[in-house]
Amino acid sequence: MSMLTAAVVVVGVLCLLDLLLSFGIIRRLRQQNETLRDLREKQSAEEPPIMFTAGAHVELSDVDVSGALVGFFSPNCEPCKERMPQFIEYATGHRGKVIAVAAGPAEEVADMVVRLGEVAEVVVEEMGGPLHNAFGTTGYPALCLVDDSRTVVASGWEMSALPVPATR
Template sequence: MSVLTAAVVVVGILCVLDLLLSFGIIRRLRAQNEALRDLREKQAATEPDIMAPAGSAISLSDVDAADPVDVSGALVGFFSPNCEPCKERVPQFIEYATGHRGKVIAIAAGDPDEVADMVVRLGEVAEVVVEEMGGPLHTAFGTTGYPAVCLVDGDSTVVASGWEMSALPVPASR
């Protein structure tokens, strides 16, 4: 009987020790999570905007009058076939676009042969424009990298912008 009592005491001590170690690990993970969040916030504050920030007016005076693009009230996305994050964001953009109640414009940056697959995928939900980096739409939106997404209101003013879909507000359900 004393062996059984000793075994129960040992198991109880091991359980308490395991519980204390678990609490220590949880505390460390929370501290690490807070440190990462602080680092991301600091990094976001020091990084330049990837495109025109919220509140910026978009002027399309440089866009060819023969092929006008009306961006008022539109969801706009800039993507490049050579960009790894773009490959992740294109499906997210397509999903977001299906819930958007307005125009959807996607700019595929690069040579027409390079962007052919991207044009087909984005063409399901958006008006697709193919142009090189530094083209008129890139200039109008102040785009400096990929992927870049934004919402533009009816007055051609940027409502929200960023390089992740989470930078945009949740679309209203149809």
């Protein structure tokens, strides 16, 4: 009987020790989560937007961007290669005009023009071109939605920055 009591006491002590260690780990994970959240907030406050943000008005006379989904892509950009299929899928559900800007020399963006051309009007221009300047684009990929009054509704470099498209 004394062996059984000793075993129960040992198991109880081990369970108590495990419980204390679990609470310590949970507390440490919460501290790390708060530290990461603070770091992300600090970084997002320091990073300039990749293009005009919501509420900005787009001034452009050559191309009608009213109600358009607009995407800027570069052939040398890894995130662009990841976002392009997502952009194409999103564009198929977009009710308005879709404009894709392929940034770079024509020979480098040829494949991009073909892929984007399935769902969008494709414009090829270098950084600093008229569309880049009209949208304040500073990097790639840059994505935005413009309303009928040429005001940016949403923008960012990830598809999650854009609202869920309405179905056709």
